[in-house]
Amino acid sequence: MSRRRYHDSDDEYDHRQAKRFRRSNNEPKQIEDRLESLIFRVGEKSSSSLETNLEKLAGVLQADIPNYKQKILDTLYNSVTLLPFKVSIYSTLIGLLNAKNYKSGEEFVNMAVANLEQDLMKGQFEPALIKVRLLADMVNAHVISSTPIMIMFSSFVGVTKEPDIPQARSDWFVYAVLSALPWVGRQLFKEKGEDLANLMSSIDSYIKRRKKPYLSSLYTWKEKIYPPQEDYLDCLWQQIKDLKSNGWKERYLHRPYRAFDDILVNAFDHTFPIVTIPHHDDDVIYPLPKVTFRLIKQEAESETVHCVERYIMEESIRTIMKSMYKNRKECASRLLSLPSRSRLSLYDTIIETIFSDLFTLPKSVFPELFTSSLLIELCKSEPTVVPKVLAEATGILYDRVDIMNVTCVHRFASWFSYHLSNFQYKWSWNDWEDCLNQESSPKRRFVSEVLEKCVRLAYFDRIVEIITEPLVQLLPPEPSPKCKFERSDAESTDPAVNLAQQLFTAFKAKKSPEEVIEVLESAKTSLFADNEDEYAKTAAEVLVQCVLSIGQKSISHATSGITKFKTVFKAIIKGGDEQIICLNSMFSVWERNIQILELLLDKMLRLEIIEPSSVINWLLSRDMLGSFQRFFVWNIVHHCLRKCSKRLRIAKRELQDVKEKFSACSNSEDTTDEERSKLSNAVDNLSDEVYNAYQKQKEVFLILFQRFIIILNDHLYRREQDQSSPWLSFALEKLKEVMHMYYEEVFSYKETLEQLLFTSETDSRILRVFTDFCSLRD
Amino acid sequence: MASSIEAAVDSVSLSAYRDQQFKGTVTEQESKLKLTCTMYVGNLSFYTTESQLYEVFSKVGDVKRIVMGLDRFKKTPCGFCFLTYDTREEAEMCMRYINGTKIDDRIIRTDWDAGFIEGRQYGRGRSGGQVRDECRQDFDANRGGFGQLLAKGGFSETSSLHH
Numbered sequence: 001m002s003r004r005r006y007h008d009s010d011d012e013y014d015h016r017q018a019k020r021f022r023r024s025n026n027e028p029k030q031i032e033d034r035l036e037s038l039i040f041r042v043g044e045k046s047s048s049s050l051e052t053n054l055e056k057l058a059g060v061l062q063a064d065i066p067n068y069k070q071k072i073l074d075t076l077y078n079s080v081t082l083l084p085f086k087v088s089i090y091s092t093l094i095g096l097l098n099a100k101n102y103k104s105g106e107e108f109v110n111m112a113v114a115n116l117e118q119d120l121m122k123g124q125f126e127p128a129l130i131k132v133r134l135l136a137d138m139v140n141a142h143v144i145s146s147t148p149i150m151i152m153f154s155s156f157v158g159v160t161k162e163p164d165i166p167q168a169r170s171d172w173f174v175y176a177v178l179s180a181l182p183w184v185g186r187q188l189f190k191e192k193g194e195d196l197a198n199l200m201s202s203i204d205s206y207i208k209r210r211k212k213p214y215l216s217s218l219y220t221w222k223e224k225i226y227p228p229q230e231d232y233l234d235c236l237w238q239q240i241k242d243l244k245s246n247g248w249k250e251r252y253l254h255r256p257y258r259a260f261d262d263i264l265v266n267a268f269d270h271t272f273p274i275v276t277i278p279h280h281d282d283d284v285i286y287p288l289p290k291v292t293f294r295l296i297k298q299e300a301e302s303e304t305v306h307c308v309e310r311y312i313m314e315e316s317i318r319t320i321m322k323s324m325y326k327n328r329k330e331c332a333s334r335l336l337s338l339p340s341r342s343r344l345s346l347y348d349t350i351i352e353t354i355f356s357d358l359f360t361l362p363k364s365v366f367p368e369l370f371t372s373s374l375l376i377e378l379c380k381s382e383p384t385v386v387p388k389v390l391a392e393a394t395g396i397l398y399d400r401v402d403i404m405n406v407t408c409v410h411r412f413a414s415w416f417s418y419h420l421s422n423f424q425y426k427w428s429w430n431d432w433e434d435c436l437n438q439e440s441s442p443k444r445r446f447v448s449e450v451l452e453k454c455v456r457l458a459y460f461d462r463i464v465e466i467i468t469e470p471l472v473q474l475l476p477p478e479p480s481p482k483c484k485f486e487r488s489d490a491e492s493t494d495p496a497v498n499l500a501q502q503l504f505t506a507f508k509a510k511k512s513p514e515e516v517i518e519v520l521e522s523a524k525t526s527l528f529a530d531n532e533d534e535y536a537k538t539a540a541e542v543l544v545q546c547v548l549s550i551g552q553k554s555i556s557h558a559t560s561g562i563t564k565f566k567t568v569f570k571a572i573i574k575g576g577d578e579q580i581i582c583l584n585s586m587f588s589v590w591e592r593n594i595q596i597l598e599l600l601l602d603k604m605l606r607l608e609i610i611e612p613s614s615v616i617n618w619l620l621s622r623d624m625l626g627s628f629q630r631f632f633v634w635n636i637v638h639h640c641l642r643k644c645s646k647r648l649r650i651a652k653r654e655l656q657d658v659k660e661k662f663s664a665c666s667n668s669e670d671t672t673d674e675e676r677s678k679l680s681n682a683v684d685n686l687s688d689e690v691y692n693a694y695q696k697q698k699e700v701f702l703i704l705f706q707r708f709i710i711i712l713n714d715h716l717y718r719r720e721q722d723q724s725s726p727w728l729s730f731a732l733e734k735l736k737e738v739m740h741m742y743y744e745e746v747f748s749y750k751e752t753l754e755q756l757l758f759t760s761e762t763d764s765r766i767l768r769v770f771t772d773f774c775s776l777r778d
Numbered sequence: 779m780a781s782s783i784e785a786a787v788d789s790v791s792l793s794a795y796r797d798q799q800f801k802g803t804v805t806e807q808e809s810k811l812k813l814t815c816t817m818y819v820g821n822l823s824f825y826t827t828e829s830q831l832y833e834v835f836s837k838v839g840d841v842k843r844i845v846m847g848l849d850r851f852k853k854t855p856c857g858f859c860f861l862t863y864d865t866r867e868e869a870e871m872c873m874r875y876i877n878g879t880k881i882d883d884r885i886i887r888t889d890w891d892a893g894f895i896e897g898r899q900y901g902r903g904r905s906g907g908q909v910r911d912e913c914r915q916d917f918d919a920n921r922g923g924f925g926q927l928l929a930k931g932g933f934s935e936t937s938s939l940h941h
Contacts, residue, residue: 040783082787326788326874369837369875376879418837422880456833458882555828556846595829602840646840646864 032071035064039075043089045337050089051259058096065101072097073108077115084130085319085334087137088183092257095141099267105143106270109135113272120277123284125172126322132176136184141257142264146191148271149184153177153199155274160206166777167210168286171233173277174203178236182312185240185248200244207237213775217736218291220359223403227305232290236311243308252312254339288743288776293356295396296348296389304344313344317353325370332377347389350378355393358415359408362740362776368411372418379423391428398432401443406733407740409446410631417453425454425466433470440629440726448474449631455479456595479593483549484585485542495527496538503546513567520572540578543568544585548600552589555596559603569609579614584623594632601636605643612640612700620707628711629730634737637704641742644697651693655686698749701742705757708735712766732769739773750774790873793889800892810892815842815863817872818891822847822857823882823920834881835861839868845899851906857921858908860894884920 042057043050061072080090098105112131119128135152138144156173159165177199181188188196212231219229243250257264278284294305304310316338324331340346354375357365364371378386397404397412404412420427435443451474454463460478467475485500487508492498499520506519520539528535547565551558562569573582582604590597604610618624619633627633662679665671712731739746746753758770785791792811800807819831828844835841840863847858863869869890877888901907905926914925 036783040786078783082783324787326790327786328875329789330786367838367871367875369871372837373875373879418834421834424883453833457830459827459830555832556844595833599829599832606842643840650865 028068031064032068035061035068035072036075039072039093040079040083042093043086050254050256054089054092054096054256054260058093058100061093061097062100065097065104069104069107073104073111076108077111080134081127081130082323084133084323085316087130087134088140088253088255088257091134091137091141091143092260094138095143095257095264095267096260098141098143098270099263102268105267109138109144109270109272112138113275117276120275123286125287129176129179130319133180133183136180139184139187139269140255142267142269145269145271146184146188148274150188150192150195150199152275153180154195155277157199157202157206159277160202162280165280166286168289168777169280169284170206171210171289172286174206175233175236178203178233178240179315181240181248182243182250182253182308182315185243189248203237207234212289214289214772215291217740217772217776218289218361220291220293220361220405220408221400221403222405225400225403227294229291229293232292235292235306238306239308239311242306246308250308250312252309252316252339288362290360293352293359295352295355295393310344310349313338313346313349314353314356317350318357321354321357321366321374325366328370328373328377332374332381336378336381347382347385351375351386351389351393355397358411359405361405361407362743364411368414369418372415375415375419376422387423395431398443398446401446402441404442406442406730407737409442410449410634413446413449413453413631417450417457420450420454421457425458425463429466429468429471433468436470436473444474445629445631447471448476451475452594452631476594477592479595481548481552481589481596482592483552483589484545485549495523496542498527499523499538499542500546503542504550507546507550513565516565516568517571520568536572536574536578537581539572540581541585543572544582545589548586548589555599558596558600562600562603562607562609566607566609569604569607573609576611576614576617579610580618580621582610583615583618587624598632598636598639602639605640612644612696613703615640616700616704616707620704620711622714625711629727634734637738638741640700641704641738644693644700645742645745648690648693648697651686651690655683655690658682658686697745698752701745701749702752702756704738705735705753708738709757709762709766713763716763716765728765732765735766736769736773739769743773743776746773747777788874790870795889797892807892811890813866814890814892815866815869816891816893817861817863817869818858818889819861820858820887820889821884822855822859822886823884824855824857824922825920826855826882826884828859830881831859831861835872835876838863838871838875840864843894845894847901847908848899849906850900850902856901856907857911860891860898862894882920 038057038060042053046053065072076090076094080087094105094108098108112134116128116131116135119125119131132152135144136149139146139149156177159173160170162170185196210231210233215231221229317335320334320338321331324334335350336346338346338350354371358368358371375390379390394416401409401412432447435441435447438444451463451467451471455475460475463475464472485497485504487504488501492501502519502523503516506516511519520543523539524530524532524535528538543565547561547569548558551561569582573579583601586597586600586604590600601610601615605612605615615636619637620628624633658679662676662683665676665679708731712728712735715725715728715731753770758767760767762770792808796804796807802810819835822831828846831844832841835844842862842864844862845860846855847860848854849856863872872888873890876886878885880886901909901911903909903912903926905912907922907926911921912926914921917924
């Protein structure tokens with residue numbers, strides 16, 4: 001019956017297609033696809049009301065349950081986990097289904113609970129939160145009774161009483177309960193008032209006894225500001241208290257089940273056995289703590305900081321971003337269609353939340369370019385509002401650059417320059433001229449960095465044209481190479497110049513790499529009288545200079561030159577010393593075009609002509625101290641560190657693949673012994689590769705921290721009196737940044753670092769950075 | 779999972795375009811496209827440099843190589859390039875977050891490519907540039923002004939090739 005009603009009605013679901021579907025084909029596969037699409041799309045833009053659509057869809061599902069039960073339940077479950085921002089829509093749908101078909105409701109609940117337990121076992125905490133919220137919301141739709149939810153919440157809060165566990169563990173369980181309360185608090189208050197009061201007082205005493213040594217390392221702002229930066233759990237706790245003081249009523253969520261109360265109230269609700277909470281295991285990584293981020297002054301700020309609607313709104317925005325971050329257009333349009341029915345402005349809150357996630361320490365929540373492209377998309381979708389809000393937020397960020405964490409300043413500069421590149425570099429540049437009055441201030445450094453990045457994204461003349469005249473002084477010099485040797489026919493007695501001419505001639509004659517090596521070898525005797533040391537140094541410099549000189553026309557020219565003479569480089573640049581000479585020569589040629597320097601360095605690293613550890617040694621050497629505060633140094637440092645991590649990650653993945661293949665063929669009778677031994681060899685080789693990659697990575701980190709300590713000690717020794725120099729705070733923040741950005745790697749060397757580098761003899765200011773960092777996981 | 783769900787949560791997918799000069803079967807081509815780390819980048823300004831491309835595309839990962847598309851006769855950039863990332867994940871990020879954004883004020887288009895082969899860097903149009911610049915009827919200062927055929931005062935058969 002109900003299916004006919006669905007077909008005959010004039011509904012939102014593509015009418016013609018539905019007719020065709022009935023007429024021609026009743027193939028199970030097609031019905032399944034149809035059901036899937038209907039379930040997935042419910043609650044999307046439609047000409048009729050959500051309630052009408054839900055009612056119709058429930059009718060269709062009820063009719064199809066006898067034949068397609070598993071498919072329907074699976075699809076419902078997939079939809080709600082993939083699109084968790086529609087949780088109340090799906091709990092209503094499940095409620096309607098349960099009202100007619102008790103069994104399917106029960107099965108759905110069991111499926112959700114089983115999956116929650118699995119997430120907890122596997123330490124997948126983000127997806128687990130979604131399931132906790134789903135279970136809680138199903139109480140509202142009379143699918144689940146309040147009793148098992150209350151029991152689950154109490155057992156979650158019970159985790160706070162476990163002895164010897166990291167705080168991060170108990171924090172997560174408390175957070176899971178608090179974050180579900182906006183959905184189910186009212187129902188629990190009505191039905192389990194006393195239990196809820198007990199739960200709240202247990203949480204209260206836990207919140208009071210928590211320790212927060214990590215806070216200062218997570219702050220975006222280094223000084224106190226208003227509204228303050230708070231620990232995320234403290235803030236949520238205040239917001240839930242606000243909810244409680246309003247009789248557990250909130251004014252943001254749309255709750256479609258309310259319209260069906262007369263049907264749902266008669267449904268049989270289910271209970272489920274207590275959710276198994278796995279014991280603490282040191283291998284499980286719990287989510288790191290966070291701090292709140294407030295930027296835009298909302299109306300009546302003092303009232304809204306701790307109002308529960310703020311949490312729900314931010315949480316709705318985050319839920320959409322987390323589930324839609326792979327599709328920026330969908331994500332933007334869903335964000336913009338969120339309701340703004342409270343005292344908070346939707347646009348302000350969206351922009352603030354996006355920035356909050358961008359500036360999260362130690363790592364941004366999303367890839368930088370997701371954030372950038374989402375903001376571009378939002379500006380394009382609402383061109384009259386979003387650009388204005390975004391410009392206002394940017395203005396506030398700029399005003400606070402002096403007190404901003406250095407890592408966040410880089411993220412800010414990187415995002416902003418890229419954003420501008422998509423909007424013709426239009427900005428009220430004169431607002432930023434004030435940075436010129438402050439020599440070597442963070443603001444000035446920030447504006448220089450933005451301009452340099454803009455030049456790299458466009459070209460020098462364009463940026464000169466667009467910015468205001470006074471700012472031009474911050475631009476890097478017009479990028480051009482500076483080669484030490486030029487081709488000439490003049491005779492020279494300087495062996496280096498002479499060697500350079502010989503190389504140029506060889507290149508011009510299109511000599512092969514082997515022949516070039518011969519030229520160099522014979523010069524060792526003829527020009528350097530077999531003085532190995534002198535020869536090694538000069539040859540390294542001259543070779544690099546000459547190859548870069550003939551390749552100065554474009555990146556392609558330079559990289560193909562390096563690639564062509566790879567064997568020559570490897571023959572000449574043998575050890576760490578020659579690598580440093582090579583790096584210094586590259587720098588002297590391309591000092592005025594750091595971008596090309598970075599690209600060529602990458603090429604050298606890829607060809608393994610130089611090692612990441614040499615690059616780190618070079619960048620943090622006394623020779624390069626003059627550039628210590630320039631962002632390119634840190635770009636390259638991070639590039640090297642990322643490269644090491646990537647190499648290890650790829651090797652691990654390959655090993656995993658081969659291991660799986662090996663175990664698959666060990667169990668199969670079709671494989672020959674030869675194939676088996678081939679795979680077993682591959683496993684051995686890859687195991688070695690993983691081990692080597694790990695050792696190399698560790699070495700790079702150790703060298704980096706060692707260089708840091710040397711440079712810092714030098715500085716402290718020289719400037720005993722001046723303890724609060726801007727240089728020192730910059731360097732310490734950079735040290736912190738490296739630890740933060742690679743916290744997983746650094747944690748894994750924690751013990752080695754404690755023994756070798758961060759010992760009791762280390763200066764307390766340096767040591768403090770390390771101990772603060774370690775407290776993130778205590 | 780239904781493709782509608784996949785498409786909504788992830789914008790990475792194969793486009794309808796297939797290189798007509800691919801040597802191999804359609805299935806081979808598709809399976810290559812699903813694994814490739816190489817991208818075709820189109821609608822570039824003739825004046826956009828390699829450095830600019832590195833700057834933008836390195837934002838989602840390590841670019842192994844860029845091959846600039848060149849006019850077959852003049853050997854000057856003609857508005858496209860091939861670009862290879864180290865890993866598929868990086869290339870997917872490029873499809874998700876860079877495709878459809880701007881470089882030098884032009885909305886660029888990225889697409890999967892089965893892998894660069896020597897020779898493909900040259901424009902396939904009659905005049906040496908890309909085919910799309912042969913038959914274009916508007917004036918586009920950053921892509922050599924009017925379409926080549928219009929500039930020469932005549933139209934002949936058009937093709938849907940874009941490389």
